[in-house]
Amino acid sequence: MSEPSSIAAKPTPPPKAKPPRAKRVRDSARTKAEILVAGRAEFAERGFEGARVDAIAALAGANKRLLYHYYGNKEELYRAVLLDAYQEIRRGERALSLDQFGPAEAMDRLVRFTFRHFLANPWFPRLLNTENIENARFLKTMTDIQALHSPLVGQITTIVERGAEIGVFRRDVDPVQLYISIAALGFFYVSNMATLSVIFARDLSGIDMVQEREAQAVQMVLDYLRTKPVGQG
CATH class of the missing domain: 1.10.10.60 (Homeodomain-like)
Structure with a gap:
């Protein structure tokens, strides 16, 4: 009969406990x-x-x-998206701190910002097109929308008045009409970029074309502000 082995069998170690799964923080x-x-x-x-x-x-x-x-619901989410889109561009305009610049430079910066905002956010013109197709029916229900835009109108009014006081801008400027023109110069270029590129056989998304268009937008606005109405000397 063989003698028992002097080496005791090693006990099987218990399985390691799995670390507790970290809870996903919402x-x-x-x-x-x-x-x-x-x-x-x-x-x-x-x-x-x-x-x-x-x-x-x-x-x-x-x-x-x-x-x-x-x-x-879907309608409320759409309203939230629309409001956020307007708030975003208004925040960008406020961040320009235009009051610290002379009237011409302030207007230059506003035009460039507006143009670049549309260019950098092509979803924005498409979203606005959607709301116009809806005949602004959601926008009409947003009670704070006019208050959101009032500071912009006031800011443009101040820039024009400062320019008129030092003799570089005309006085008979409707700030709302002026902003519509500023926005249109960027909006139309971005929203119609594909069709215009085909029609005129030019790549309007190219950097040279974009820079040329931005410079022209600035020049058009400043030339308008500096031009005296017909009949005034």
Whole structure:
């Protein structure tokens, strides 16, 4: 009979306990922002009627239930996207701090900012086109929209008045009409870039063409502000 082995068998070590799974912290502000950005893309691409909540939730990487929780329904999300779009451009205008510049330079900066904002955010003209197709029916329900734009009108009024006081700008300028012209110079170029490029056989997205157009937009606005009305000496 063989003797028992003097070497004891090593006990099998118990399996290591798995570290507890870290709970995913819900960042409501981040999720809302991601849904808003996804909604912006979907509404700009497909319009209000064509946009789908499922597509927005998928693009945001969010549960559709959260989308409804934060925004209520498709209509309210669209209103939030539209308001955010206007707030974004207004924030950019305020950040220009135009009061610290002379009237001509201040207007130069405003025109360039507006042009570049449309250029850098081609979804914005598409979103505005969508709301115009809807005959501004959602915008009409947003009670704060006029108050949001009032500071811009006041800012333009101040720039024109400062220019008139030192004799470089004309006085008979409607600030609303002036801003419509400023916005149109950038909006039309961006929204019609594809068709105009084909019609005139030029790549309007090329840097040289973009820079030339921006410079011309500035010149057109400044020339208008410096031109005296017919009949005035």
